[in-house]
Amino acid sequence: MITVSTSKRESYHHGDLRAALIEAGLKLIEERGADDVGLREAARAVGVSATAIYRHFPDKGAFLQALAQAGLERLAAAQIAASDAAGGGAAGFNATGRAYVRFALANPGLFRLIFSTAKGDPLDWDNAPDDAMRLLRDNAVRLVAKERGAEEAKLFALHSWALVHGLAVLMLDGMVAVDDALIDRVIDVRKVEC
Amino acid sequence: MITVSTSKRESYHHGDLRAALIEAGLKLIEERGADDVGLREAARAVGVSATAIYRHFPDKGAFLQALAQAGLERLAAAQIAASDAAGGGAAGFNATGRAYVRFALANPGLFRLIFSTAKGDPLDWDNAPDDAMRLLRDNAVRLVAKERGAEEAKLFALHSWALVHGLAVLMLDGMVAVDDALIDRVIDVRKVEC
DNA sequence: GCCCTATGTGAACAGCATCAACATTGGACG
DNA sequence: CGTCCAATGTTGATGCTGTTCACATAGGGC
Incomplete structure (x- = not known):
């Protein structure tokens, strides 16, 4: 089972980081403006290292x-x-x-x-x-x-x-x-x- | 006479930095996108220190x-x-x-x-x-x-x-x-x- | 001619995207 | 069942950004 949650994880690997990042990104968009969505912030919200995003998106533009x-x-x-x-x-x-x-x-x-x-x-x-x-x-x-x-x-x-x-x-x-x-x-x- | 030019100036004070910054900013906007206009870049284009902008605009938002x-x-x-x-x-x-x-x-x-x-x-x-x-x-x-x-x-x-x-x-x-x-x-x- | 205030400078700080080298792990294949 | 590899996550560093603060300069009012 894939757990898409923002709580802390216990395993080194996340499970479905890409989906979790998108979920977190959407939440950030409706909280702040869309311009203020940062990779580091999204990563923080998911509880993952900032650069982990690059395993799933080539750059910020692709994430957005x-x-x-x-x-x-x-x-x-x-x-x-x-x-x-x-x-x-x-x-x-x-x-x-x-x-x-x-x-x-x-x-x-x-x-x-x-x-x-x-x-x-x-x-x-x-x-x-x-x-x-x-x-x-x-x-x-x-x-x-x-x-x-x-x-x-x-x-x-x-x-x-x-x-x-x-x-x-x-x-x-x-x-x-x-x-x-x-x-x-x-x-x-x-x-x-x- | 007020010289609004992007060339190097010789005097410590600029003359009309505000107008020059706006001119440079408009040029930057049509070159790159409007999102990529930076204070430092505009200041560089005018040949002035990055923080000089703050004598004319409270922050980046005001400049934009x-x-x-x-x-x-x-x-x-x-x-x-x-x-x-x-x-x-x-x-x-x-x-x-x-x-x-x-x-x-x-x-x-x-x-x-x-x-x-x-x-x-x-x-x-x-x-x-x-x-x-x-x-x-x-x-x-x-x-x-x-x-x-x-x-x-x-x-x-x-x-x-x-x-x-x-x-x-x-x-x-x-x-x-x-x-x-x-x-x-x-x-x-x-x-x-x- | 003096001084005050407006204006410009430099160094510094935190945060950002991004890169490179390294760590961990799950699964493929023997 | 064990080995190894590729996928995934981390740490550290680089150069950029906006912004602040203390300081430098100079032009104009007295």
């Missing part, structure tokens, strides 16, 4: 990228859950957008990390690599493609994504006061107009 | 904030220029949006810095403190208020801002391929639908 990947999976899960809860379709798509913004507000550091480091990959829409992105694209296509064609669907998806992403980031950065009702209204404006 | 302020002014100037060039009105408003995204793509590090650190101030729409924000609000109000009322104008402005900001950030982070024509189309979609 792993955290971002874990965060992206959580974001995707939140969107899927929201879409399902709304019963799919157009209502589900709008719920997806709201979930996107709410996830950002609930996990500021993690959300920023997901989109912070240039992870390359200018997202090929036709072969979306990530669950969250695939969900977005598929929903957009399903909603729009039949009436207006695939090209319009892409544009609609990008438009929707940019809207919710921008709203999330602006609220996260304190440029726009966080207001749950406002989120609904901004997103709904788009819906009404389409 | 000053850089962000300078960046915001440039962003505002770019938007105003674009709006004027398009002749104001609806065309000017859309030009503002395009200028916003293009500025972000042309100055990635600077743009990120502007919106990175939580600078507080959840932006009071009725007393917009920054030029860029005031421009955005005034244009939105001018375009929409007369037909639909002030409340709708706020919503329209926020919607527009979130859209261009989201598009800019997504392209900046490599999530969406940079495509000049695509920018126009996404922004125009909004115009068409309103």
Whole structure:
């Protein structure tokens, strides 16, 4: 059995240090900002030597990228859950957008990390690599493609994504006061107009 | 006369170290990322001791904030220029949006810095403190208020801002391929639908 | 012309990421 | 069952960083 715990261990080897480090890193991200996550601190939280991390990640960037990947999976899960809860379709798509913004507000550091480091990959829409992105694209296509064609669907998806992403980031950065009702209204404006 | 130059100085005092540091900082931002700007490095670029910065800024955060302020002014100037060039009105408003995204793509590090650190101030729409924000609000109000009322104008402005900001950030982070024509189309979609 | 204050310097400290050499161990293979 | 190796963790060191403190310099007000 693999014990992923932050308590002291008795054996020289940890068991699953990589998972434990990611767990600790995620906790650190939500406590402090994502910028203040340090390798040494994460190692300390797990109760392991600072340089042990290098047996599992080539450098700090790779560690943060792993955290971002874990965060992206959580974001995707939140969107899927929201879409399902709304019963799919157009209502589900709008719920997806709201979930996107709410996830950002609930996990500021993690959300920023997901989109912070240039992870390359200018997202090929036709072969979306990530669950969250695939969900977005598929929903957009399903909603729009039949009436207006695939090209319009892409544009609609990008438009929707940019809207919710921008709203999330602006609220996260304190440029726009966080207001749950406002989120609904901004997103709904788009819906009404389409 | 104040000489703001990065060359060696002969006098013990610098003349206008604060301005020189900001200039050097802006240059460093566009060379490396905004995260990699260091006090020591900026001081080195100006040819001054590392700790001299503390005579002009209380700490690194304040220095970065000053850089962000300078960046915001440039962003505002770019938007105003674009709006004027398009002749104001609806065309000017859309030009503002395009200028916003293009500025972000042309100055990635600077743009990120502007919106990175939580600078507080959840932006009071009725007393917009920054030029860029005031421009955005005034244009939105001018375009929409007369037909639909002030409340709708706020919503329209926020919607527009979130859209261009989201598009800019997504392209900046490599999530969406940079495509000049695509920018126009996404922004125009909004115009068409309103 | 003197002095005070603003401004710049140097050495020092703690914390950071990272590297190199060494220690420990679990498991593969005889 | 025993041996050895590769994976994993540790210790020490290096050069970077932001920041503090005591000190140096000089320009402007009296």
